[in-house]
Amino acid sequence: MKKTMVVYSTISGFTKRYAEWIGEALNAKVCTLREFDIAAAKSCDIIIYGGNLHAVGINGLKKFKRLVQLLENKTFVVFACGASPDRKETLEHVLRHNFTEQERVRFPFFYLRGGFDFSRLDFFNKILMTLMKWSLAKKKNKTEDEKGMLAAFGKPIDYSEKENIIKLVEFCRSNK
């Protein structure tokens, strides 16, 4: 079996849950981006990075790409965990925002839907999301997604499911 490592960044815990599920399925070591040790990564075949979505950006991805830029003969996999539904247009947007054409080849990408829990955000993100909530509340003709987002401020939503990791896990298992 290939030696695998899962590295993640999280704010409210959804990405951590996915990282742990993936780690369990692939019998991989799991650590945060802060704990990530490049020396340990050298002995791995597959390195998976997961980050929460933050204004379309994948949190921590730039740092991860910088840390692994000199690693050769590794398979990299990246996943993002956001509150948005798993739609083609959304994923295209995330891909364009986070990867160059060349990077798309080096970092195969998966989207794993998380949720939203205002109470678990840090102070800074609570402020950001409160501003967003005010602006959304004022908006006329809200989309269904926007209505769902507003409702989530009062009651946390959790779309994370273990089954969502299947494609990513199969991709890693089929990696030769």
Ligand SMILES: Cc1cc2nc3c(=O)[nH]c(=O)nc-3n(C[C@H](O)[C@H](O)[C@H](O)COP(=O)(O)O)c2cc1C
């Ligand atoms: C400031 C901020 C910006 C966010 N931007 C996005 C976004 O662009 N797309 C999205 O799908 N979710 C977005 N979210 C929601 C988070 O990505 C979502 O709650 C995710 O599950 C959090 O993962 P975590 O618990 O690992 O931090 C945002 C959340 C915050 C606080």
